[in-house]
Amino acid sequence: MVVLSLDAGGNPLAQGSGVAIAPGVVATNCYVIRDGASCKVRYQGQDYPVRLRDTDWRRDVCSLDVPGLPAPPVVLGDTASLKVGATVYAVGAPEGLELTLSQGIVSGLRDLEGGRYIQTTAAISHGSSGGGLFDDQGRLLGLTSFYMGGGQQLNFALPVEWIGTVPQRSVRLPARGLSEVDWLNRYAVLEAKNDWRGLLTVSQAWVKAQPGSAWAWAGLGEAYIGTGEHAEAIDAYHRALKISPQLAGAWYNLGIAYEDAGRNAEAIEAYRQALKINRQLAAAWINLGGACSRAGRNAEAIETYHQALKIDPQDPKAWYNLGR
The missing domain is CATH 2.40.10.10 (Trypsin-like serine proteases)
Incomplete structure (x- = not known):
């Protein structure tokens, strides 16, 4: 369905899409409706008035009340x-x-x-x-x-x-400036291109703009790993995890940073912390196996590779390392 943001005169300002998540309730991105005085939903050629229901501006997810909307929920x-x-x-x-x-x-x-x-x-x-x-x-x-x-x-x-x-998490007034998702989108594009220097520039600006964002600090850590600055990466991940200790990906990448810095025992602990949060993180099992092997703990390494293969039986890296 179409979500239309309107100015004070009822003229379209922006257009996006929406998904029916319950009878008469539609979810969409907040930025689609952020600058409008009002909005409406168009479904199968008919327009329906909208009332803003809940807004999570930080994560860019909003819900709308759309009375009479006949769309079946997903x-x-x-x-x-x-x-x-x-x-x-x-x-x-x-x-x-x-x-x-x-x-x-x-x-x-x-x-x-x-x-x-x-x-x-x-x-x-x-x-x-x-x-x-x-x-x-x-x-x-x-x-x-x-x-x-x-x-x-x-x-x-x-x-x-x-x-x-x-x-x-609903906040009635929209946040000023870029949301965390806006920053994340900018970061993700550079990450997909392996532009580590660009990532470093964006993540440094993100941390400056939003120093309380765990995502920003984790992004900075990843950029430092890409540029080979291991001590800086370790510090950035510790800052991220102080804000949000349940970020499994940050623990996993902290383990990589410790490995790159030659701190194998600390890498093992970081991978184990990641797996306490998410036991389905196959890459953490594989890296933990490598760190255990380097420590001469081959029995533990064998068990970690078996755990990885339970998650993905087709992972060639896990099979190869298990054989070693």
Whole structure:
């Protein structure tokens, strides 16, 4: 369905997409409606008045009350079990064309608080923002949020889990300046291109603008790993984890930074912390196995590779390292 943001005179300011998550309730990206005096939803050629329900400006997820909307609610999935390579479908209303469908795969995942940020090859275009990304069972995985056109198509979606937390995190007034998701989108584009110097510049600006953001500090840590500045990476990850100790991805990357710095015992502890939070993080099991092997703890290494293979029996790195 189409979500239209209107000025004080009722004229369209911005256009996006939306997903029915309950009878008469639609989820979309906050930035689609942020600058409007009012908004409306267009479904199957008919316009419906809208009342703003809940707003999580930081995460760019908003819900709208749309009385009388006949759209059936979607089935909610999750990102916890999602894997790179999984087939996904983006459904939105680019240029106002409802139920426009594109197919692709999950090309990247990033652990965030309460869910995983999705990079996909499923095409997203102008007006698709706020639409749905679905798995091959028709379950909603996230809200399509951002795309970068040109020679390299980079498309991103916010995790479906964030929709359920909007009522608890609702803030009535929009935040000034860039949201954390705005910064994250900028960062993700440079990360996909392996532009480490660009990442460092953006993440330093992000930390300066939002020093209380764990994502910003974790992004800075990743940029420092890419530029080979291990001590700085370790410090940045510790700052991120002080703010949000449950970021499994930050613990995992802290382990990588410790390994790069030759601090193997601390790397082992960091990987174990990551796995306490998310036991399905196969890469952490593999890296933990490598660190245990370097410490001469081969029995433990063997067990970690078996754990990784329970998660992904086709992982060649886990099989190779297990053989070693």
